[in-house]
Amino acid sequence: MPRPTVHSRFAAALLEEVSAVPSGVVGRNGQISARRFGVYRNNVMASLIDALASNFPMVAQLLGAEFFRAMAAEFVRGEPPRQPVLSEYGERLPAFMSGFPPLAEYSYIADVARLEWAWLQAYHSADWPVLQSEKLAALAPEKLMGAKLSFLPSCRLVELRYEVAAICFGSGGHDCAVAELDARAGDAGKVNDRSQFCVLARPQLHVRCAVVDEGTYFFLRQLKRGNSLSQAGEAALATFKGFDLSASLTAGLQSGAVSDVHEG
């Protein structure tokens, strides 16, 4: 077997918890210096943790710097980035947090991470115009139920185990307005152990998070999969007693996530 190259030896030593200076790497006068090689190790780990803190600011705030950095270091070692755009790094952090034993009693924070990831995707997604209400109004009534909707590229439907939208977005860590389109929306600053259904979208430059009821969420998911209003409505009605198509459609439009309507 060929001897590993200096690149390979260098790379392999960067993320190890403890590592020797790779052979062939020297300081001035040929001295072996762990401090010097340590600058690279530190840069790599610290900058990747910083990238995660930047992508998940509310998680970092809720956990505190010390806890967050220790947790993030474990995540970085297990799942280092695979490409250089770091605003796209950390998709798997929420799942990692759900399985991270020290967080067992704080599992709502993984939900905050889920929401922060959805926000980040919406924030960087392609610019797209929102459906103008005239276009929907211009549709002949008999054609409405057969129509299909398309959604903004920024649209993310997120189902949470805990009511954390207000915690995640309420304190201004993200540029995100929360619209409570659900009659029984949660209280700010209080975590209810109750599911929450969020529709994120960026109709202009600012991301919005609409909190909707479960029936509306289900209905929007059906529509996003390409079902017509009548198909989605029937499916929702079969699953949720008292589903109100008109109210849910209104909530969906108010979320700012709908880009266009197409006759069936």
Added chain:
Amino acid sequence: MDQYPDHIKSAPSSDYDRVRQGIKQGFGVGLKTQHYAEIIKSKPPLEFFEVHAENYMGAGGAPHAYLERIAQDYPISVHGVGLSIGGEKPLNELHLQRLKGVVERYQPVLFSEHLAWSSHEPIYYNDLLPLPYTEATLARVVEHIDEVQNVVGRQMLLENPSTYVLFSESTMSETVFLREVAKRSGCGLLLDVNNIFVSCSNSGTDAHSYVDAFPLEFVGEVHLGGHTPDEDEYGNPLLIDSHDREVIDPVWHLYGYAIARMGLRPTLIEWDNDVPEFAKLMGEAVLAQKMCETSLADATR
């Protein structure tokens, strides 16, 4: 477009044509999100702004809205930090395409990357890591730069790195290596004066001799920035290229020394961490201009 806040909608400056012509000199600063609004509002007297390409690889949203607005008033320089030109493995094709996308979108007046590696398949390390200087690494770097220039469709500048270690297998100096890269690939060079100071202090070599040996005729841009002083376990200087503070006097003088030898070049102040108020960054650009005036006056005396 009604989606932009008022300050983004303000009228572009009248000398818009200037933006599309290349630049051979002038002073710029690294563009930070914290300064977007102030730059659009106050139109500071700078020749260009430089962005890290990787920060503008998303599809849309606020980063592009602001940069597109700023690009109406100023030439943009695109500085890649993630391509891993000094890497051992082939370049990441997808990333190169995304870099090309940023260049096409912003038509920068300057386009640069680093003599360093940051990926070793499959992991991206997010640091500018050093490479040994040998015939083998030289051939590979030239091959990678050929590919970049072919795909992106224009010349790139290659930046000299800041380094903390050396490689026992190196067979040539960094300046010889860079000269050969520029000659063989046709790329230009980005002279980072702070990196010279950092690397030479760390390796115990003379920074002025480095400048003397540097192929200055290929330099298309200069970088200046701050670094953090430390020591290694033997008590030798260990300077860290932190971009988190002012340029220090010995680096200013080294800059003057280089300018006196090669003439004016577009010069950029980098300040990426603990980002200060814009006025402070602007002050560093003004100092760079003064240093140029002084050293050119001295050189012609």
